[in-house]
Amino acid sequence: MSADPGSRRVIDFLVQNFNLVRGLHILAVIAWMAGMLMLPRIFVYHMSAEPGSRMDAVFKQAELRILRIIINPAMILATVFGGLLILADSAIRGWGFLLQPWMLTKIAALIFLFGWHGFMAGARRKFANDQNTRSEKFWRMTNELPFIAAIIIVLSVTTKFLNH
Template identity: 55%
Template sequence: MTFDIIRGLHILAVIAWMAGMLFLPRLYAYDAEQADKPEPLRSDMRALLREWQRRLLKIIVNPAMIAAWVFGVWMIVLHVQNQGWGFLAQPWMVTKLLGVVALSGWHGFLAGEFKRIQAGTSTKSGRFWRMTNEIPFLIAIVIVLSVTTEWTF
């Protein structure tokens, strides 16, 4: 029962984390596209977009990532207590863990870019953000299919 509750909370945290990481690059794209707008509109819109970026990152994306990691590690600990360490070497679990590291790396990239955008030093275009917007979803596909199929060699 405890494991099922932790797994449910882990899934909810991942959903929130993914939602934020799919929306944040879109806000970055809108911000980057303000450069060719007339000044009064540009300043007002950029201020609003940057506040939305800050709130999304600080209130949703960061806490959701932390919760996903905490519940994920907790599930691993419970699994190890009951069945040992062997499952961590299974190909599907290695793939999942590599996917989680990739998602965390993308999260770090987005957080770093947030600081550059706030400082006005970002060089990324709206096109860049639109092209990379689906990266978390592609990683999630690999993770979810690995976990649901528990594939092996």
């Protein structure tokens, strides 16, 4: 059974513009990572603000904006462009690449990033409601987790574990 002509045109467009889609995916990931690295650092600084103070309100507003204006849209765009890359890749080399160790590693790191994203969104709500239970040390220690996941993803994709 073959794909309908409209779907085939979309896939052909994606294959022909693979580098453009990949570039847009990378830009979205950069924005997502920037926000994911910024938010826990803001949490660290927020912890020194007196609850109910002007600074407390400023941090709450900054946290909300970072999540809603940077992190969430960038994650959505990174996911959409990533999905389009998977479609294009499947047309180029079949669906088998999804089961390659490098891709399974990327997927595992992505699952972590999605979970961490959700965890930080929940933490932001706790800060907004003056119910943060985490320490400044916790936020300092976990601040770089998204970057570690990004390193794993980039190296797994770019090296494919040197298994060409």
